[in-house]
Amino acid sequence: MVLKEHELIQIDESFLRQLLENDPEALLGLSIKLTDDLKEAMERLDQNPSNSSKPSGSLAPWDKEVDDDDNNDDDNDESPVDKKSNLQSDSNTNNKEPSDTAEDVDSESGSESEPTTKPRNPGRQPGSQGFGRTQKIAITETQHHHCGGCSACGHDLSTLEKAYTGFQTLNITFGDPETPGISLTNTQHLYYQGTCPNCHLENRSEPQRAPADHFNWEAVGLTEWRLIGSDLAALIVYLSMDMRVTRRKVQQFLRDVLGLKISLGTLQNCIVESARALAPVEQQLIEELRNETVIYADETSHNEAGIPLWLWVFTSASTALFLIGYRTKEIFVNLMDAFKPEFNGYLMTDGYKLYRAYLKRLRCWAHLLRKAKGLQECYSKTSRMQGKQVFDTLSDLIEAVYQAREGPNNGTLSILAQHQERLENLRQVCEVMSSSSHQKTRALGRELLNDWEAIFRVLEYPAWPLTNNEAERALRHWVILRKITQGTRSEQGSRALALFASVFVTCRLRNSSPLLYLRDVIKMRRQGNELPKFPPVPASIAA
Ligand SMILES: [Zn+2]
Secondary structure (H helix, E strand, O other): OOOOHHHHHHOOHHHHHHHHHHOHHHHHHHHHHHHHHHHHHHHHHOOOHHHOOOOHHHOOHHHHHOOHHHHHHHHHOOOHHHHOOHHHHHHOOOOOOOOOOOHHHHHHHHHHHOOOOOOOOOOOOOOOOOHHHHOOOOOOEEEEEOOOEOOOOOOEOOOOOEEEEEEEEEEEEOOOOOOOOOEEEEEEEEEEEEEOOOOOOEEEOOOOEOOOOOOOOOOOOOEOOOOEOHHHHHHHHHHHHHOOOOHHHHHHHHHHHHOOOOOHHHHHHHHHHHHHHHOOHHHHHHHHHHOOOEEEEEEEEEEEOOEEEEEEEEEOOOOEEEEEEOOOHHHHHHHHHHHOOOOOOEEEEOOOHHHHHOOOEEEOHHHHHHHHHHHOOOOOHHHHHHHHHHHHHHHHHHHHHHHHHHOOOOOOOOOOHHHHHHHHHHHHHHHHHOOOOOHHHHHHHHHHHHOHHHHHHHHOOOOOOOOOHHHHHHHHHHHHHHHHHOOEOOHHHHHHHHHHHHHHHHHHHOOOOHHHHHHHHHHHHHOOOOOOOOOOOOHHHHO
């Protein structure tokens, strides 16, 4: 958008008539800008996936269970705090000269630590745990954000502007192998305003902010008007998620290592804002997974404020998508729908029965081997014999798969025909097992029969995987995090966790730094830009 809200409010019929009399050429220029802005605004209104400008997959799977009535709210999806941002509440009141004291910093950090839906008065909030109140940090750099030319007529304003507001942003610079080390910056940002002598429009420069989107993140604006810069915000998320450090320990780290005193509320806000910045990543990952030939799926329990949920992962060798939701068929079926129509690959899973809704499936043999081994140790002689037969058959077939992979055709030729008789014997044993009075024997017999096709599909194409290790490996880190944090406390917290897990695991699979990617995402999205492109898949994995 070219014209800021502050400027648009001043433009009315009398302003346009005056411009027509004094500078008709400028009126034409302004009309073009207004038309462009209007088109952009219209396009933004269209962003809701339910009205077709975006693929349906951009709705989170848990959103789809809501009735249409509820979904209609997505049209006006600006969060309450977005609408009554610090910036606007500040700019609607008397302009104040920016100062070098920590007061400006104070007012911002007060709002960060206490997200509120009420419009704020400018300045320090009563009782706020201000950052600047306890710590003053020298300004290392001042950035001047000028208006440039008049928004309406283009007249040069550079000699007429005056700074009207400002804020400070703390940031760090990461080290790299050439220049190791870390340094802290405190940048003073100054914003200017001036009245155009030609058309009398009062122009103003303003910090950038992300437009409202349909992701419905409550109580968090995505804007440059932030105490915590993008690199420092990325570090906070990295410590919390990748290093599995609790908020209090992050706070302690920042104080001990960087000498920074930052409130827990500010840390928490940073994490939520970063998650909002990442929200569109889900759709990007779905699009990348659509083209895969094998996706590995698995799930583990997750606790959200006492509600037993599941953390799901769908991963390939280079892309991982995590979701948190109920362990119901809907979440799985909705995601598989989101992969359509492109996805025609195989899905590697364990024996959980809702996966059977997807027909092109591969089964993890590790689980089956474990169960067969378990039977060999039970008290029933018949069951021990049957367990042994299942175990031996599977072990021999695994050996055959390995040999086929090393053979001249790299595992692309079916070995099914060579083992037909062996399989037929196994099927007969399973049929006997499935009516056994021993519970575990019966269960394994039935599991093998129910999933027969999925289990032995690998014999048609031995290059396919035999185990679901990829998915289990992707989950492991987050299982440990769950034990440390006891889960999440809100739906928003769960969405944030799933987004961070998706991004951190995908970056690691692609041998690239999640810290730097996240830094770029936060920076770009605060400026109102689209999400930057994901680090590419390295050639070694793509092959
Ligand atoms: Zn002007």
